[in-house]
Amino acid sequence: MTSARDITLAVNPPRAAFLDFPLGYTAGKPHAPDLQRRILVEALSSFESMTAPGSMKDLPFRWSEDEEWKAKAFAGGDDRKPRHDAPQYQDEEDRRLAEEGGPRSCPVCRS
């Protein structure tokens, strides 16, 4: 799947399904399970319908009527956060859980 059509064309994977949504929503809109389901069915159906490497399917979904979001994407400034080299937890409770150990913090899971 992809929401960056030109980047994916350059990478040239065997199969691609392009969803014309903002970055961060490659598999759909939050709390919209029926839309998410339709997106995945369209994308996964490509496994059965595509016959040649380099195929790309353009999925038939729009993020919004006005598409204003497209004008704003990478239009100016740098929205990226600083690149810290220590683990960046979503919340402090996660950090506590991970540092205390337990079944999910075993080294194998993070190899």
Place this chain on the structure above:
Amino acid sequence: MGPVDYIPRIRDNYARLGYKAYNWVVNPDTAPWTPLRKPLSQCRLGLAASGGIYAAGQMAFHHKDDTSLREIPTDIGTKELRATHFAYDLSGARTDPNVVFPIDTLRRLVQEGFLGGLASRFHTFMGGIYSSRRVVEDLAPRLTARFLEDGVDAVLLVPV
């Protein structure tokens, strides 16, 4: 309006900001190809997602070319999922992880019989890795080995 052209936009944006140009990966040769050997309804699907998804209790990713992988059991409770990344708007993923890690969606498709089944684990990483060499030589072979261990028939890649 057509799709956003990210490569020229980012190139121009970074040039304005005085950053060095980024070497985009271009693969001109024909991609490898294996036809699907069975109907999807009989296939076991694997998944790799690059949105920085981890499970509560796991060590979170760092943001400086972290090439580590996490295993997410495919029977995990959705509310155990977390997302961390420096280069995309996390608000959607933190509200509903399915937008970058479609676990509930895929479980539903198995229940409906659209898919045969899911691997017992999915694999995630933090995709903001600026060294494509490290991805090709380090991360991708490890991912491939895992998919072979998992015995999947097809793999879905969900980037951000």
